[in-house]
Amino acid sequence: MAYQLEKYRNRDSRHTCPKCGKPKCFTYYVDEDGQPLDKSVGRCDHESECGYHYPPKDFFRDHPNREVIEARLSPNRITAKVSHRNKSIDTIPMEYVTRSRSNNSHLIRFLFSLQKDNEPVLKQVLDDYHVGVTRNGETIFWQIDKDKRVHGGKIIAYNKEDGHRIKDKGVNWVHSLLKKQGVLNEEWTLSQCLFGEHLLSSSANRDKVVAVVESEKTAIICAVQYPDCVWLATGGKSQLAIDKMKVLAYRSVVFFPDVDGYQEWLERARAFSFCRSVRVSDVLEQNVTEADRMAKIDIADLVLREWQSLRQYREDTPLARAQRMIREMTERNPALQTLIDSLGLVPVVDDG
Structure with a gap:
């Protein structure tokens, strides 16, 4: 019998994780009828904080008699499952992608603050990836496949001050909002593809190396910094997953895992023999500090450090240094800010 992770329908299709105990974050492995193999078999959404993943192959290894029973009960299930995969996928009309396109999300405004000398390139990248925005300033990362079908839109909130993800808000999806509005029916099912997959169809990208990262934010940042690859x-x-990676057949691919994902991706990449060449980058393994490992950084964090250093260099005038010094002093002693405000004091620098 073949099993796959349960498709997301609504929050009721997510369950309590047997490891971390958090509700609405655990995905069962289910059969074609939607029945879970076992309530311990699945994956926690909190990959970095929890990391629990117990796939069917490990369950059958630990319960060898169960596998024999499953095979006897349903000897034809695997064949049925293969034909089931060939059904058409549910999609979202492209008009929603077009209407959402904007550079006014908190994340994008933060990136523009670091790329004032490179705005045209950043704007082009955002157009290429069709990055959108919600009314609340959250970023929409649209998943569009090589046939230009819109699989879904992932909605993520970022802090406008530093561009970090606001994890307390979690991740939302456009199809969930459209279901609530009655635009999509309740049976609509999300079938994910790679973010940026549609770029593979461009003739300009036909001979480029494909670089694969974990987060959509990272793909955007790296596309600006390293345009010679398709990110x-x-x-x-x-x-x-193999199903997602099959669009990379006959392409040269480099995988850039986050610092806590190197070994896992190194193991998984061995299955992608359909690619022309495969390499898993160890740039983070070789260059990060222990603090970086604790923070679970990715390659975009290294790029952002460079961008922030350049911004500080541009802004590091005598007046900027004086203002920064005053800010640090008032943070340590708030009463000092009261004195400055009451006397109307302003910093004065001697350019001579």
Whole structure:
């Protein structure tokens, strides 16, 4: 019998993780009838914090008699499952992608603050990836496949001050909102593809090396910094699945896992023999500090450090240094800010 991760329908299709105990974050492996193999068999959405993933092959290894029973009960299930995969996927009309396109999300405004000398390139990248925005300033990362079909839109909130993800808000999806509005029916099912996959169809990208990262934000940043590659994102460490990767057949591919995903991706990449060449980069393994490992950084964090250093260099005038010094002093002693405000003091620098 073949099993796959349960498709997301609504929050009721997510369950309590047997490891971390958090509700609405655990995905069962189910058969074609939607029945779970076992309530311990599945994957936690909190990949970095929890990391629990117990696939069917490990369950059958631990319960060898169960596998024999499953085979006897349903000897023809695997053949049925193959034909089931060939059905058409549910999609979202392209008009929603077009209407959402904007550079006014909190994340994108933060990136523009670091790329003032490179705005045209950043704008072009955002157009290429069709990055959108919600009314609340959250970023929409649209998943569009090589046939220009819109699989879904992942909605993520970022801090406008530093561009970091606001994890307390979690991840939302456009199809969930459209279901609530009655635009999509409740049976609509998300079938994910790689973020940026549509770029593979461009003639300009035909001979480029494909670079695969975990997060959509990372793909955007790296596409600006390293335009000689086609940057795609899986959407998570555990999303490096063969079904998604088959669009990379006959391409030269380099995988850039987050610092906590190197060994897992190194193992998974061995299955991608359909690619022309495959390499898993160890740039983070060789260059990060222990603090970086604790923070679970990715390659975009290294690029952002460079961008921030350049911005500080551009802004590091005598007046900027004085203002930064005053800011640090008032943070340590808030009463000092009261004195400055009451006396109307302003910093004065001697350019001579």
